[in-house]
Amino acid sequence: MAPHHLPFYLASGSGTDTLMVVMGVFLIGAVFWVGTLYWRLHSLPERMAHKSQKLQFEIVAILGLLSLFTHMHVFWVAGLLLALIDIPDFGTPLRSIADSVEKIADTAPAEGREITQDEGQATAGVEQKAEPVKAKEKAHSNA
Numbered sequence: 840m841a842p843h844h845l846p847f848y849l850a851s852g853s854g855t856d857t858l859m860v861v862m863g864v865f866l867i868g869a870v871f872w873v874g875t876l877y878w879r880l881h882s883l884p885e886r887m888a889h890k891s892q893k894l895q896f897e898i899v900a901i902l903g904l905l906s907l908f909t910h911m912h913v914f915w916v917a918g919l920l921l922a923l924i925d926i927p928d929f930g931t932p933l934r935s936i937a938d939s940v941e942k943i944a945d946t947a948p949a950e951g952r953e954i955t956q957d958e959g960q961a962t963a964g965v966e967q968k969a970e971p972v973k974a975k976e977k978a979h980s981n982a
Contacts, residue, residue, distance in 0.1 A: 881907060884918040894928060895921050 848858040881903065888899040902918030905911070 881915070884915065884922040887919075888922040891922075893922065893925070895926055 850856040885896075885900050885903050888896045893899070899918045899922045902914045902921065906914035906918065
């Protein structure tokens, strides 16, 4: 057969295989595309936790890294579930309570300091209410 009658996918006489070059470029592109898809899927829990400003974002990120390096899918699934769950914020109310208690404790008169008449009148009602509480504390400590 004459060279002009050969199909395009057969190598020409110059030795350049066009189909092999095209398939090589396609293979490299496909590998990069699959790799990008894998990375996006792998970082899905981390992106979800970051987008919704979750408190457990760091834990989700660590689980993602563990699943990446150990190839154990259970870490990825745990990170995904943790990214979907809202953990209640217990720290903020407790911190507010602690700050309020500190403010109350700082306003109480210090020992050895003289109390003015205005302060004495203001704290008299508080001390009268505190006496039953002190009695209960003594009863609990004696028991």
